Amino acid sequence: MVTVKNLTASPYDLETTAGFARLPAFGELTRPTKDEPGEFTGDYLQLLEASMAVQVLDAPSKPHPLDHDGDGRKGGSKPAAEGEELAKLRADYLEVVGKKPYHGWSVEELQAKIDEKLAE
Template sequence: MTKQREVIYEPHPVSIERKRELLASGFKIIDARFEPDRQEAAGDEGEGSQDGGSKPADGDDLSTARARYLEVVGKRPFNGWDLETLNAKIAEATSEEKAGNGLTRREITADLEAMQVEFDPNDSLEDLAALRDLAREERNK
């Protein structure tokens, strides 16, 4: 039978020195965010989820964002991503649409910036591709 050790809740990451000190004293170290008293207090204050996740302004929730990421990217998202990160990854993936010339929006805008051509990044992808092609023709004359 194993000996029960007293649990101590420490904010992570714990320094190596502190970890050695606590283990030498016979404590079992657990991240402070899992402390039962802290979780009950968070529930009383109405903070929402225990992981400190943020509630979105547009009514979208984390599970919906995960499902959307799976739909857009074709693979499951990393479980540690919060709603903000998921939405950023979805936006990045959807910006990878390709123009008729086979280039992505990111490639076209990078090319236009390199040629120092002024453009509106909100223009349609096909308009940006046409502008890029015209700038290349002018440059090659």
């Protein structure tokens, strides 16, 4: 349910999925209600939010487009999905070479380095 508040002395006709709805001067309009159906579309809500003439209350929250890891802040990144094979090769590299492997190496690179060390 979304409420739009008019901040001006002029009434507005707002577009809903069920037609137009009158927003009185300095008044509020809530959609949808059980008596009056019709919702504001997402694009139209963004247009209303950008307007200086109205204030959108109770708008459905949407995540920030730059929130990559879902923590509510801009930025960040999701951790890479680490395969079991890569984890096993990293453990093998540590055992064979005695050092931790570089985290940017792929499965093929790790296997090649382990094979190279075993060939010595």
